[in-house]
């Protein structure tokens with residue numbers, strides 16, 4: 230037991246019920262990450278709910294995904310149902326108050342919450358390649374594409390920007406190959422087709438502006454409570470790769486934007502990663518390494534990451550080792566893999582002489598869990614068989630009408646609801662193609678066989694040709710500069726380098742962001 234600021238999780242007992250003590254999560258170790266596991270229907274979502282409530286009450290903003298919609302009730306005040314009141318008595322939660330929480334609903338598809346968007350350049354080539362399941366060779370081309378966009382000042386905001394850039398690269402495959410290595414038309418074509426599939430799956434909504442401002446998920450209310458951002462993820466779940474990529478992006482974004490804080494009194498933000506196995510399923514080793522790295526490093530930015538998943542084996546060992554606060558609900562142990570999962574889960578706890586961990590895991594009741602949290606000096610507490618407290622907010626989903634009302638009242642209403650489509654790679658390349666075509670036509674008109682000739686820069690500062698006038702044709706220089714290239718360079722000049730800097734973004738700082 231502790232007097233330090235903490236979140237009440239529930240009450241543990243000895244097997245004979247003789248002794249009961251409060252199990253708490255110390256806020257000062259809230260950024261040491263956590264894990265909530267258990268078979269379906271064992272109480273994971275409710276455990277997530279009471280943890281989110283606790284963090285919010287402590288002034289810590291929370292971001293969590295709502296896979297089945299049943300977490301949304303956290304926005305409404307709970308009601309005194311008999312089984313909840315009884316449980317409150319069992320865990321000695323007195324008084325058992327009901328409360329509604331400050332919620333901001335988000336939805337990548339913009340239906341059940343404010344739209345969340347990221348720009349293509351923020352997403353970066355690594356995550357995009359993962360999202361599109363590209364081969365190594367294709368990923369190489371994606372890297373080149375980002376580099377070219379950066380060098381040539383082409384803003385990559387939405388999917389049509391990326392499509393336009395890829396089309397442009399396909400056209401210039403030969404020249405680009407000479408500079409960067411193998412880029413062929415067919416390989417670029419394959420990426421373009423994958424992009425189309427992604428678009429058809431609805432991912433286009435996600436890319437563009439206004440992009441999510443991290444500050445908006447780190448809000449607190451005037452009365453000092455942390456906002457709980459609830460991401461509607463039921464539809465998103467149908468595209469697990471998008472879900473995983475999005476959450477990874479968000480983590481990397483937090484990592485890049487937040488300052489170092491060392492070990493704060495309480496976390497700056499807590500992140501619940503439901504269905505966390507999706508993050509690691511089929512993930513290439515390099516990505517798992519990155520996740521491991523970001524989980525390790527993000528702690529010093531005051532961000533706690535809590536993975537929620539059915540099976541502890543879903544989480545790679547290196548990541549598992551970093552999750553200090555554990556809530557293990559019941560697991561089944563019928564198949565060998567299940568038995569293995571039970572053993573693994575049991576072994577990760579600091580043993581309690583009162584019971585056998587592995588046996589207990591298979592016997593836990595609904596809403597009961599083995600709990601171990603970090604206590605003094607960050608040492609894991611001895612595992613306790615714990616009855617989890619009932620939530621103060623509503624158990625189960627809210628109605629669509631309640632949701633719409635809350636969306637209308639949220640602090641970000643109007644900020645993200647309309648897409649902004651400013652000039653970016655797509656428009657720039659389109660304009661350049663048009664300009665190139667016009668120049669070509671003009672040259673043709675002049676009877677000079679335009680393709681042989683280059684034209685001087687025709688950026689904004691260039692006076693428009695006189696009506697019917699002719700440019701003085703210059704002989705084709707030896708550097709093979711084509712009309713299109715000249716056009717691109719003029720755009721680079723006009724856009725300037727500040728845009729270029731913004732483009733160099735990658736996950737987890739692997740590509741440095743110019744500051």
Ligand SMILES: Nc1ncnc2c1ncn2[C@@H]1O[C@H](COP(=O)(O)OP(=O)(O)OP(=O)(O)O)[C@@H](O)[C@H]1O
Pocket residue numbers: 267268269270271272273274275276297299313316595596597617618619620624
């Ligand atoms: N701490 C608790 N207090 C009161 N009731 C609880 C508690 N935990 C679980 N329950 C009861 O058990 C039900 C199932 O719990 P929950 O939805 O959290 O399971 P789950 O592990 O998330 O399941 P799934 O894997 O299907 O998402 C709840 O709807 C609630 O009735």
Ligand SMILES: [Mg+2]
Pocket residue numbers: 273274275297
């Ligand atoms: Mg659940």
